[in-house]
Amino acid sequence: MIRVHNLTYAYEKGDSPVLKDLxxxxxxxxxxxxxxxxxxxKTTLIRHLNALLIPSAGEVxxxxxxxxxxxxxxxxxxxxxxAFQNADNQIVGMSVEEDVAFGPGNLGLPPIEVRRRVxxxxxxxxxxxLRSRPPHTLSGGQKQLLALAGLLAMEPKIIVLDEPTAxxxxxxxxxxxxxxxxxxxxxxxxxxxTHSMDEAALADRVLVMDQxxxxxxxxPGDILSRxxxxxxxxLAPPQITELMWQLQQGGEDVSTCIFTVExxxxxxxxxxxxxxxSSNFCFPRKADGHV
Ligand SMILES: Nc1ncnc2c1ncn2[C@@H]1O[C@H](COP(=O)(O)OP(=O)(O)OP(=O)(O)O)[C@@H](O)[C@H]1O
Ligand SMILES: [Mg+2]
Numbered sequence: 001m002i003r004v005h006n007l008t009y010a011y012e013k014g015d016s017p018v019l020k021d022l023x024x025x026x027x028x029x030x031x032x033x034x035x036x037x038x039x040x041x042k043t044t045l046i047r048h049l050n051a052l053l054i055p056s057a058g059e060v061x062x063x064x065x066x067x068x069x070x071x072x073x074x075x076x077x078x079x080x081x082x083a084f085q086n087a088d089n090q091i092v093g094m095s096v097e098e099d100v101a102f103g104p105g106n107l108g109l110p111p112i113e114v115r116r117r118v119x120x121x122x123x124x125x126x127x128x129x130l131r132s133r134p135p136h137t138l139s140g141g142q143k144q145l146l147a148l149a150g151l152l153a154m155e156p157k158i159i160v161l162d163e164p165t166a167x168x169x170x171x172x173x174x175x176x177x178x179x180x181x182x183x184x185x186x187x188x189x190x191x192x193x194t195h196s197m198d199e200a201a202l203a204d205r206v207l208v209m210d211q212x213x214x215x216x217x218x219x220p221g222d223i224l225s226r227x228x229x230x231x232x233x234x235l236a237p238p239q240i241t242e243l244m245w246q247l248q249q250g251g252e253d254v255s256t257c258i259f260t261v262e263x264x265x266x267x268x269x270x271x272x273x274x275x276x277x278s279s280n281f282c283f284p285r286k287a288d289g290h291v
Contacts, residue, residue: 001157002026002049002080006058009044017056018044020212024140031184033200033220034193036209037234042193045209046160049191050080061285062198063157074209078107081151081159087143096138096146097122097131103154123153125179138215141172148179158189177202197224197238201259208233225256240264247271 004024010017018041026032033149034042047053048060051067062079065072084090093099097118104114122128125145130138135146144164151159161180165173181202184190192203200206206223212231216223224230227245228239237245238259244267245256254271258264 001028001063004045004048004058005061007045007048007060008057009048009053011044012014012054018212019048019068021058022212022214024214025219026158026189028076029184029187029189031180031190031202031204032192033203033206033234034191035195035197035200035206040209041212042055042209043162046082046162046191046193049160050077050082052082063081067125067179079155079157080261081154081156083144083147083151083159083161083164085163087140089149090147090150091135091143094134095131096127096133096149097133099135099146099150100153101140107154117155118149124152124183125149139172141168141175144168144172145179148176152183152188156188158191160191160193161194163195164192166195195235197230197236197241198259200224218262220259221257224259227256 002025006023007019007024008017014149022045034046036042036204044053048055048067049062051060051073054068060067062072062076065076067076074225077190091099092102093273100118100121101114104117105153109117118131122131125148127142127145127149130142135143138146147164148159167175168176177199180190180192190203192199194200201220201224203220206216206218206220207214208223224238224241227242230237237241240259240261240263241256244254244264247254247268252271253274254267258267
């Protein structure tokens with residue numbers, strides 16, 4: 001659906017490029033996490049995907065429409081929705097429903113279709129009950145959901161989110177992440193820029209950038225299990241993966257391809273079973289005889 005060909009970009013003519021000869025193909029319906037150290041070019045790259053930035057060299061195509069062609073701008077932005085970290089900056093309406101209606105209203109759709117889209121989008125993000133509320137009275141998490149509803153009302157094929165959970169409390173974070181998985185299961189493509197490797201583990205494909213280049217592209221298993229490599233990039237591996245890595249460093253035969261507490265519990269239980277059945281290992285016992 002999106003093809004990036006030899007994309008090079010410098011903010012000012014003559015400056016050294018921030019993106020260097022980058023190539024990338026994204027299919028419909030993918031759930032992608034984009035990770036990389038501060039300043040490596042993640043935001044600059046995604047801003048190219050809906051023509052907020054135009055390449056200095058190379059090309060970005062959305063469904064074969066080039067972002068260089070100003071006539072395709074509206075169509076590209078309809079297909080690729082973009083949300084940023086600070087949801088406050090994206091609020092335009094006096095009420096929740098007015099805010100969501102803003103985008104489809106601008107497409108010149110009949111009012112009945114705008115209403116249908118607003119209702120559907122607010123239902124999908126579970127904000128339908130707050131439709132009349134002034135947006136400034138919403139919590140940070142609800143504002144992020146409102147921003148998502150605004151994107152959904154445009155009926156995009158893919159949404160691009162730049163650190164959408166960065167300023168949210170753990171509960172709101174969980175809500176947004178659960179919603180992203182659900183939207184993806186309904187066919188919506190997602191590109192999620194994040195500094196959290198735990199969040200990246202939720203994606204189906206992880207892209208890693210460093211110094212303006214795409215340096216790795218694989219499954220969470222391929223990428224996030226490389227604990228030492230992530231650390232050399234200045235990225236903190238998922239906590240659970242790091243725990244398994246430390247056990248491995250201590251000589252235990254465990255996988256680092258593990259990202260959830262449940263999988264870690266299973267792996268550690270299997271390890272304990274192996275140790276239990278090996279003749280030269282004795283579990284310490286409590287006074288009541290339990291191990
Ligand atoms: N508007 C701008 N004008 C000039 N240089 C910029 C501009 N925005 C970003 N840069 C520079 O481009 C490089 C890439 O920045 P970008 O914001 O794309 O990185 P990032 O990976 O999103 O970083 P972060 O993880 O901190 O969000 C950085 O060196 C940054 O200083
Ligand atoms: Mg950024």
